Amino acid sequence: QQQVKQSPQSLIVQKGGIPIINCAYENTAFDYFPWYQQFPGKGPALLIAIRPDVSEKKEGRFTISFNKSAKQFSLHIMDSQPGDSATYFCAASIESGGSNYKLTFGKGTLLTVNP
Amino acid sequence: KAGVTQTPRYLIKTRGQQVTLSCSPISGHRSVSWYQQTPGQGLQFLFEYFSETQRNKGNFPGRFSGRQFSNSRSEMNVSTLELGDSALYLCASSTPGVTEAFFGQGTRLTVV
Numbered sequence: 001q002q003q004v005k006q007s008p009q010s011l012i013v014q015k016g017g018i019p020i021i022n023c024a025y026e027n028t029a030f031d032y033f034p035w036y037q038q039f040p041g042k043g044p045a046l047l048i049a050i051r052p053d054v055s056e057k058k059e060g061r062f063t064i065s066f067n068k069s070a071k072q073f074s075l076h077i078m079d080s081q082p083g084d085s086a087t088y089f090c091a092a093s094i095e096s097g098g099s100n101y102k103l104t105f106g107k108g109t110l111l112t113v114n115p
Numbered sequence: 116k117a118g119v120t121q122t123p124r125y126l127i128k129t130r131g132q133q134v135t136l137s138c139s140p141i142s143g144h145r146s147v148s149w150y151q152q153t154p155g156q157g158l159q160f161l162f163e164y165f166s167e168t169q170r171n172k173g174n175f176p177g178r179f180s181g182r183q184f185s186n187s188r189s190e191m192n193v194s195t196l197e198l199g200d201s202a203l204y205l206c207a208s209s210t211p212g213v214t215e216a217f218f219g220q221g222t223r224l225t226v227v
Contacts, residue, residue: 032214034214034215036218041220042220043119043205043207043218043219043220043221044158044205044218045218046215046216046217049214049215089157089158091158093214095214102148102160102163102171102173103148103150103158103160103207103216104160105150105157105158105159106157107157108157108158
């Protein structure tokens with residue numbers, strides 16, 4: 001049972017475009033929703049994260065939109081650049097006391113930004 | 116501050132063998148999690164250790180095990196390797212009270 005569904009699988013945009021990656025979750029206990037960026041040969045790096053008490057969060061060119069009632073969240077990349085070409089993963093977890101937690105990942109979106 | 120260090124970076128093993136992977140967390144981080152990444156299944160949680168105790172475990176067979184040492188370094192072991200164990204194994208560390216998890220570059224395991 002896939003608890004976090006991510007779409008699309010791949011995405012090609014032109015430089016300056018605004019790619020949008022969508023995720024949907026099932027477990028209403030999830031309360032932390034990070035996005036990770038992964039380049040070939042590297043581990044995932046945290047890009048931006050949101051908690052369900054806000055509907056939108058911006059960090060630089062990256063924006064997360066969150067719809068709690070629909071159990072959906074999405075990543076928008078403004079003014080995309082060729083250097084943004086990477087695989088993007090959404091994830092969800094139940095934030096708990098203590099430090100690390102179990103992340104449930106989407107299957108990933110391979111983004112290509114053409115110059 | 117050094118990041119999460121995983122060794123070795125690449126490993127080739129034969130079916131039936133066992134393998135041990137190592138993870139050194141960021142200094143001060145006491146929690147270490149392990150994930151398996153494959154093209155078909157994506158990133159899947161293996162287990163999490165905090166203060167030398169396994170706190171969470173994913174849905175993997177008992178051939179997958181791990182441990183954490185008093186200095187927070189962690190190892191994971193896979194026994195009786197199968198072809199399907201070929202994957203990128205990622206380690207992530209974090210510190211108490213901070214949700215963000217930092218990943219290492221991973222160990223690429225190939226089982227032949």
